[in-house]
Amino acid sequence: MPELPEVEVVRRGLERHAVGRTVQAVEVRHPRAVRRHLAGGADLADRLAERRLISARRRGKYLWLPLDSGDALVAHLGMSGQLLVQPPGTEDEPHLRVRLVFTDGGPELRFVDQRTFGGLALEPDAGDLPPSLAHIARDPLDPEFDLEAVVAALRRRRTGLKRALLDQTLVSGVGNIYADEALWHTRLHWARPTEELRRPEARAVITAASDVMRAALGEGGTSFDRLYVDVNGQSGWFDRSLHAYGQAGRPCARCGALIVREAFMNRSSFRCPRCQRTPRRPRW
Numbered sequence: 001m002p003e004l005p006e007v008e009v010v011r012r013g014l015e016r017h018a019v020g021r022t023v024q025a026v027e028v029r030h031p032r033a034v035r036r037h038l039a040g041g042a043d044l045a046d047r048l049a050e051r052r053l054i055s056a057r058r059r060g061k062y063l064w065l066p067l068d069s070g071d072a073l074v075a076h077l078g079m080s081g082q083l084l085v086q087p088p089g090t091e092d093e094p095h096l097r098v099r100l101v102f103t104d105g106g107p108e109l110r111f112v113d114q115r116t117f118g119g120l121a122l123e124p125d126a127g128d129l130p131p132s133l134a135h136i137a138r139d140p141l142d143p144e145f146d147l148e149a150v151v152a153a154l155r156r157r158r159t160g161l162k163r164a165l166l167d168q169t170l171v172s173g174v175g176n177i178y179a180d181e182a183l184w185h186t187r188l189h190w191a192r193p194t195e196e197l198r199r200p201e202a203r204a205v206i207t208a209a210s211d212v213m214r215a216a217l218g219e220g221g222t223s224f225d226r227l228y229v230d231v232n233g234q235s236g237w238f239d240r241s242l243h244a245y246g247q248a249g250r251p252c253a254r255c256g257a258l259i260v261r262e263a264f265m266n267r268s269s270f271r272c273p274r275c276q277r278t279p280r281r282p283r284w
Contacts, residue, residue, distance in 0.1 A: 001117075002077050004139055004173030004213050006221035006236065007061050010083055013231030014056040014065065017085040017107060022052045024103040033097035033111060036076065036121035036132075044122050048073065048100070060139045060172025064123075064130050072126030074133070075111070081118030084110045085231045139173035140210035141217075151202045154194055160283035161197070162190035162269060165209065174209050177222055177245045180270050182209035184244035187275045190264060191282035215241065244270040 002010075026048045028034055028041030037044045052068040065073040075083060084093070085107045098111040098120055111120055123130040138145045150171050157164050164170055165179040174182070183190055185208040188201065197205075216222055220236030229235055239246070243253050247270055248261035257274035 001061065001079050001175065002221070003061055003175035003178055004058075004141065005178075005216035005238070006223075007058055007063055007077065007173075008141070008217055009221050009230045009236065010077070011056045011058045011063055013085065014053075014063075014083060014109075017231055018065070018109050019053050019056050021106070022050060022103045023048045023100055025049060025101045027099040027101075028097075029099070030097040030116060032116040033113060033119045034121065036074075036119050044120070047071065047122055050103075059129070059133055059136050059142070060168055061175065062133050062136060062172075064126065064133070066126060070126065071122055071124050072130050074121050074123055074126075074130050076118045076120075078113065078115065078118030080114040082110075082112040082229060082233075083231055084112055084229075084233060086110055136168050137170055137172045140171065140206065140213065141173070147203065147206060150206055151199060154202045154206070155197050155199065157194040158283075159194055160190060161188060161192040161194055161205070162264065163283075164194050165205070166265075171206065171209075173213065176267055176269070177242070178209055178213050178216070180245040181212045181243060182206075183276060184270075184272060185212065189276045189278055189282070190262075190269045190271060191284055192279045193281060193283045196279070196281075244272065246270065 026045035028045055031041060034041045034044050053065050054068055055066050057064050057066065063075045087107050093112045095112050095114045096110055097113050100109040123132060153170055154164055162179050162183065165174050182205050186205045188205055216238040219238040220230065222238040223235035244259060247259040250259055252259055252272040252275060255272060255274050257272050259270055260273050262269050
């Protein structure tokens with residue numbers, strides 16, 4: 001699923017093209033796209049009508065649009081969700097699920113989702129943070145992110161390092177791609193026990209995750225296919241700068257050993273077998 005850089009790219013696009021506009025009508029074309037809105041598609045459409053989008057916000061991988069009513073439209077992109085801005089009359093996308101039309105007659109906002117794992121939901125009285133996202137930790141790009149508190153919390157865990165990095169209640173925004181990149185940069189194995197990390201190592205891996213996500217954001221995120229695009233349908237280019245993720249069989253840019261791909265939590269993990277040695281007592 002999209003990670004922090006990809007979601008931030010979408011948030012910035014929404015800020016430019018949707019914020020400040022008033023919804024005229026909403027068309028829900030697939031019930032799964034609004035399944036998290038338990039009152040159903042008709043209710044979501046009624047409650048969005050005549051509401052103004054006042055900002056576009058994000059925490060980690062999660063995105064929401066506060067409304068002038070005090071509610072918020074929460075968007076879960078899932079594996080293949082896209083929020084696209086399209087001129088009225090543009091041919092519908094094959095997997096168009098929800099369409100927002102605005103009173104100014106300008107570009108529509110469309111939610112497109114091939115696999116229908118994502119969706120939209122309206123949350124009442126959202127305030128600064130929708131209730132469904134209250135358990136999500138701050139991410140490394142948040143101005144109020146407390147690095148030392150996260151370092152201490154990471155070292156208190158008794159788990160594998162990559163599992164901890166993917167735990168959105170510890171630090172949000174890091175997914176499979178940027179975890180592998182941060183671990184490569186710090187020469188740490190993904191199964192390193194967190195309780196054995198020295199403080200400088202814990203600080204280094206969190207800092208590396210922050211640095212690599214900032215770099216990815218500068219390139220528009222990582223797009224391996226047409227599912228990860230910005231609101232104008234453009235792909236990011238950071239896949240050209242990856243050192244570990246997806247690089248199996250290619251030489252490590254640091255030592256020349258071939259990057260290996262290993263099974264991890266029903267997905268894949270990539271590392272350099274020479275730079276990132278398996279710990280003596282790994283936590284799988």
